[in-house]
Amino acid sequence: MKSIEDASDRRHKSWCIHCSRTLLGRSTNRDHVPSKSLLSRPFPTQLPVVEICTECNVGFSLDEQYFVAFLGAVLSGSTDPDLQRTEVAARTFASNPALQTKVEATKKVYRTLGGETRILWIPDDERIKRVVVKNARGHAYYELGEPMLDDPVFVRAIPLASMTSEERADFFSLQGISGWPEAGSRLMSRLVTGDDFEDGWIVVQREHYRYHIDHDGSIRVRTVVAEYLATEVLWD
Ligand SMILES: [Zn+2]
Numbered sequence: 001m002k003s004i005e006d007a008s009d010r011r012h013k014s015w016c017i018h019c020s021r022t023l024l025g026r027s028t029n030r031d032h033v034p035s036k037s038l039l040s041r042p043f044p045t046q047l048p049v050v051e052i053c054t055e056c057n058v059g060f061s062l063d064e065q066y067f068v069a070f071l072g073a074v075l076s077g078s079t080d081p082d083l084q085r086t087e088v089a090a091r092t093f094a095s096n097p098a099l100q101t102k103v104e105a106t107k108k109v110y111r112t113l114g115g116e117t118r119i120l121w122i123p124d125d126e127r128i129k130r131v132v133v134k135n136a137r138g139h140a141y142y143e144l145g146e147p148m149l150d151d152p153v154f155v156r157a158i159p160l161a162s163m164t165s166e167e168r169a170d171f172f173s174l175q176g177i178s179g180w181p182e183a184g185s186r187l188m189s190r191l192v193t194g195d196d197f198e199d200g201w202i203v204v205q206r207e208h209y210r211y212h213i214d215h216d217g218s219i220r221v222r223t224v225v226a227e228y229l230a231t232e233v234l235w236d
Contacts, residue, residue: 001204002195003046004186016053017137017147018060027054033138035131037068037088038225039205047204048142060134066124067131068092069099070106074121074159075226079104129155136221136233139211143187143202148219154234163230171222171230174200174212187213 014023030049039047072089073079079100084090093100106122133155140148160168189195196202201210207227214220223231 001044001046001048002193004189004195015147015149016056017050017141017149018052018056018134020147020149021053023051023053028052029054029057031057031138033142034135034204034209034223034225035064037064037092038071039208040086044205048138050138050141060130063127063130063134065092065096066099066103066127069096069103070121070123070128071226071229073103073107075228077119079107123157125157128157132157132223132231133233135211135223136231139213139221139223140219140235143190143213144185144215144219146219148235150235152233152235154232157229157231159228160224160230161228168230171232174214187215 015021016023016026016028028051031052033048033050036043036047068086068088069079069092072084072086072092076083076085076089078084079093081090081094081100084093093103103121106124108120108122110118110120112118133152136152137148140146160171163171190197190202196204198210201212201224203210209223209225211221211223214222218234218236220232220234223229225231
């Protein structure tokens with residue numbers, strides 16, 4: 001991705017966007033948004049990073065691991081490490097038999113009326129949503145310089161295939177920015193230069209991760225993960 005200087009003012013830079021605590025005097029980490037575990041090697045250069053407190057960084061790691069494992073199971077139809085489509089999912093299942101058992105237990109096999117065998121996986125919604133909100137906070141902060149410290153009013157994570165065609169059309173209809181965004185934000189720079197933009201989406205890595213931010217008073221962050229999962233987080 002293009003490295004874009006964040007020239008917006010520095011007023012928010014001293015708080016952790018996840019727990020609102022000051023970063024001064026606290027151990028911090030540069031956190032990739034999205035986590036590299038949702039991407040594939042070779043990684044794009046200049047991935048978005050935000051500085052957050054180490055406690056939050058560590059606190060999210062199990063949820064992120066679950067997210068990768070669950071998505072890996074859904075995409076490959078299995079929790080077998082050898083059958084995973086991504087290296088990170090394979091490694092996660094191979095190194096964590098307890099997680100493998102946990103995800104495997106959520107697998108439901110059923111027969112359609114036509115006699116076909118289908119698999120359905122039941123996600124741990126809370127964990128999935130924590131990762132989705134974490135990424136959305138990171139995207140809003142990285143692109144707009146806005147720390148979204150409040151709880152969002154709406155969060156969803158749904159496979160594109162599970163949406164109705166109207167829902168899908170709605171999800172992909174992008175409003176963009178109706179007001180005048182703060183000069184100097186990364187999103188503002190992108191709008192001018194077109195850096196990493198494709199059809200209105202900021203593409204982190206093609207086929208793996210893209211996101212879009214609507215900013216019209218409220219802030220809505222949408223992502224598409226692995227061209228499979230649609231996520232949406234809204235703050236008023
Ligand atoms: Zn924190």
